[in-house]
């Protein structure tokens with residue numbers, strides 16, 4: 001099933017990383033218009049060119065993060081947790097009234113394990129909503145591996161829970177998620193549930209170490 005994002009240009013802040021580029025690849029393949037954002041215009045343009053080489057009809061461009069946020073109507077934040085606050089502060093004013101999606105997982109890894117980082121706000125997505133009170137923050141895609149997103153032949157076959165306090169914004173992102181082949185969006189309720197979504201991602205990463213796989217989630221009973 002393929003949908004166009006609800007009239008939206010998708011801007012991906014930190015879109016030069018694995019998760020942002022992977023999401024871009026999947027959204028472009030489904031016919032969406034994407035802007036890759038970066039702190040460096042040159043780096044953003046390089047990644048956009050790379051994506052175009054793989055998908056010749058792609059509608060993709062590259063811009064510095066602030067420009068990308070101003071030009072986009074659906075803004076994905078795909079930066080590491082320790083860059084979240086500064087990134088949000090730099091975007092403020094450019095994302096007013098827009099849907100802002102956090103894929104961020106506050107975590108760290110040692111040789112033995114992956115673990116959640118302590119947070120003041122309960123979750124990265126809740127912190128983002130506090131930092132951007134005039135935007136509609138949505139939490140989604142944390143549990144989808146960038147390596148899977150980037151592998152064109154990999155059938156995702158997973159659920160993507162979507163959490164937000166803004167029903168309309170949640171519906172836009174559920175519709176967008178459903179355009180990604182093999183993804184079933186799940187209404188994950190209010191944004192406060194993002195704490196479980198971020199936590200279960202850390203759990204999945206530990207499962208991946210044990211089994212040597214890339215795991216995802218499927219909710220049964222729906």
Ligand SMILES: NC(=O)c1ccc[n+]([C@@H]2O[C@H](COP(=O)([O-])OP(=O)(O)OC[C@H]3O[C@@H](n4cnc5c(N)ncnc54)[C@H](OP(=O)(O)O)[C@@H]3O)[C@@H](O)[C@H]2O)c1
Pocket residue numbers: 013014015016017018019020037038039040043044077078079080081082083086087103104105106141142143144145146147
């Ligand atoms: N990798 C995965 O499989 C995966 C899966 C689900 C969720 N996530 C989450 O998605 C987010 C992105 O993951 P990733 O693996 O793509 O991360 P990443 O490669 O470490 O970083 C993504 C991008 O963030 C920007 N960035 C890095 N440090 C920054 C800083 N101090 N200030 C501003 N921007 C900075 C960089 O872009 P520029 O240098 O171009 O500005 C970088 O390419 C993370 O929060 C992660 O927890 C990742």
